[in-house]
Structures are given as structure tokens and as C-alpha cells.
Amino acid sequence: MEFDNAVSGRIYINGEITDAAVGIEHGRIKAIKKHIPGAKDYGERLILPARVDPHVHFRDPGFTEKEDFFTGTLSAVFGAVSCVLDMPNTSPFLYRYHAFEEKEHTASKKAVIDYGLITGIRNRILEEKVLKRSPALKIYMAETTGGVVNDLDDLALQYLLNMMKDYEKPVIFHAEDPKFMKKGEEKSLKEHLKNRPDIAEESAVKRLIKTGKPLHIAHVSSKDGAELLKNKTDGQTAEVSPHHLFLTLDSEFENPAYGKVNPPLRTKADRDALWDALRDGRIDMVSSDHAPHTIDEKEEFETSPSGIPGVETALPLMLAAVKNGLLDFKRAVEALIENPANKFCPQKGSIEVGKDADFIIIDMKDIRKIRAEDLHSKAGWTPFEGMDAIFPSSVYVRGNEIIKNGNFEGKKGFGRNLWMIKSAGHNRHS
Ligand code: DOR
Ligand code: ZN
Secondary structure, rough: OOOOEEEEEEEEEOEEEEEEEEEEOEEEEEEOOOOOOOEEEEEEEEEEEEEEEEOOOOOOOOOOOOOOOHHHHHHHHHHHEEEEEOOOOOOOOOOOOOHHHHHEEEEEEHHEEEEEEOOOOOOOEHHHHHHHOOOEEEEEEOOOOOOOEEEEOOOHEEEEEEEHHHHHOEEEOOOOOOHHHHOOOOOHHHHHHHHHHHHHHHHHHHHHOOOOOOOOOOOOOOHHHHHHHHHHHOOOEEEEEEHHHOOOOOOOOOOOOHHHOOOOOHHHHHHHHHHHHHHHHHOEOOOOOOOOOOOOOOOOOOOOOOEEOOOOHHHHHHHHHHHOOOOOHHHHHHHHHHHHHHHOOOOOOOOOOOOOOOOOEOOOOOOOOHHHHHHHOOOOOOOOOEEEEEEOOEEEEEOEEEEEOOOOOOOOOOOOHHHHHHHHHOOOOO
16 A cells, blocks of 8 residues: 555545545555545445543542543543543642653553643642643632632733743633632532532633633533623633533432532533533533542542543534434534644644544444443443443544454553653744
8 A cells, every 4th residue: 555554435524524535654644535545444434533632630640549541541532532631630730840750651651542731830830841741721710629729810810821822822721710609518419509609600701701812711511601602702712511511410310429520510501501502602612521530439429529521422422412413513523523623732633634643433323322331431430321322433543543343452652742742842932
């Protein structure tokens, strides 16, 4: 063959499904042609770009009983993801270079797909050496798992956003305003919501949008928050997570703590408003906010940590939603695949010459029920049990078929930190 590898079939190119073939060389897309002799043909199945998930918590180092970089990335790739951005609330919290080195050391040995390590700020310290090697900066406006709050007044917020423009790194906000949060009794999802009411999100989102600066708002969860997004200015983006699209505080859970998450699950009206915002573009993208905790930790509602695993089920749930008429196919590809890549990892997320050869093979007729026992996260549970999903049968990362007919054929250590490579090379800040 004239290429290292090639695939052919019904391929998603420039917003359309086209009969074509893609030639791969050195892990990148080298050519797109009508026909390539010897290409692996996927017939009627769809070939889409793989997904970048810009919001996961893989717990490594520090909480590897919940997840580690191997199980996290394994779960991701079974869910059509070729690159994850891991959040800084591991232990040690990621903001110092020694913590970065430790996390990079463990991730580089265990990751089966590509990744980036997002930095945070603690005690007002943002280390430039870490930021340069990070895909983004995460700011926690309110307390959540990991216990870091970045209390920024308006001046500090403006200063930070101005400075971050020079680094060309997105700033991601956990948008809840602690001023409106309470520490009341918490024995049910209803009480959890009472402690973190809609107004907390509304206030934080309003404040962020008012800055007029580029930024990214994580996991929007309320009708009021979604409504405000119509005022987003240039470079401002927002995400929603599948649990806020598919679950409410009235959903039936095997264990109510499986629905305990920050920001909280809200009402059906909130859920419907999020779907509307996703359809009309106020919400730009879907990210999983994969936040695994063990079954034991989730036993007692009051003491249970907040967080829901979801990196493996995000795309499969959304494709089934397309099939069930909740979302247009093209909009789903934009929100799940193209937009996250454009914002956070532009070398992936579309099938065009020069991009990474990251593909997923999808049969839209292959609808299955989600079962916790079929998933690969260490969590071992899912609040999406029994829901419809369309999983990829194969996943390619940089031209390698890591999932082949539903089986894992990758290896630990194959995944690369894409931002390490850049900062060691021609990044103007290095
Ligand atoms: O529910 C949540 N869990 N929200 C967060 O912001 C953090 C996450 C976690 O790390 O468990
Ligand atoms: Zn998160």
C-alpha cells in the first residue's frame, strides 16, 4: 500500500457523509481519496473523527482506588475518545511543577490514548512552567471534591483573563457562586440541590459573561444558566455534561447517591432547557465530567462525595439520543467531537489532511443497553444503567486500531501528552 494504513467507507468529512478512503502516514491523515487499494473497508458503517473529552477526573495520583490513568483512558477509548484533558484535583493538587512531573510520570506509563494535564491555581499561585505544559487552566469558583476554591474578586478575574490571552490557553470555570451556597442537612438529592441552588450558577455565569473575555464555562446545569448564555461574547464557550441532559433529581437510581454531583441534578424543566440550549448553540459542547467514586464511598448519601463517571457513555448516549430524535446528527458531531477539539486540541476532531488519524467506527443501528458490568472504569457503577447507547466497534488513535471489533488491542504507555511535545518544541513560550 502507498500508505502505512488506510480505511474506507462512509466518512464524515466537512459536515457530510461521503464515500471515500483515508490514507494514514506517521499517525496523521496524509490523503483523502475516492479509492485507496488495500484500505480496510467498513462498508455501511460510519467513520467519524474520534472525540476529545476536555473534562475528566482520572484520580491519579492520589485516589487510584477510584480510577487510574490506565482504567480511565481504557474506559475513554471504549467510549470513542482519543484524547482526554484531566482535571487538577488529584493529590497532590496539580499546580506546582513537582506535582506536574509526578502526574506526567504516571500518566505517560499508563495512558492508552492521548492526554493533557490541566493545571489549577492554589493560594494564588500559578506556575508558568506548568501552565506552558498544560492545555488549559481550571478555576474553581466554589468548593467541590478536592477542596480548592479560587476566590477571585473582579479585579483579579480581569487580570487573570487578560494574562491568559497571552498564553493562548483556555480558562475553564466551575461556575457556582459560594455566596448562594448553604451547608444544610443533605440526605437526598433535593437537599443537595437546596444547598447548591440555581441562583448560585446564575450568579457565577452572569459574572463570567460580563467580563467580555474569552473563557469556558464547565457543566452548565440550570435553565437560568443556559438562558444567560445567549449573551456570550467572542471566545466564550460553554459545555454541558450527559448527566444533566439525561438525569434529574426525580430520576430512578439504584442508589440516590449515584445522582449526587456538583453542580447538582435539577428539575425536568432545567434538563429540557439544557437540550434547547445545546440544539440552538448557546451550549457549544458536551464533555463528560467523568468523576468516579467507589461504590463504598457512595453508600451513605450524606457523606458520599459528589461526582458521576461518564467518559465511556457520553458519546454512546448522545448517539442514541440522535437515533431517538432528540438531537440532529450534525449538531451532535459538532458538540461532541468538533467543538471540543477546536477549542482544546485542534490537531484532532476532524477528518482532514494533516490532522491526527483518530477515527471511530459506528453502526447507528447497533443500539444497546448500558450495563455497569460492561464498562471499564474502576467505579463499577453508572447512573445510566439500562439506557440506550451506541458504542463504537473500532477506535483508531494516530492510525492505530486501539479498539478492534469491540476488543482492546492497545497498550499502556501508547498515549502521549500532546502539550509536552509542543512545549519542548516550537512553542513560543518555551
Ligand atoms: O461532582 C463533582 N465531582 N463536581 C466537581 O466539580 C468535582 C468532581 C470530582 O472531582 O469528583
Ligand atoms: Zn469536573
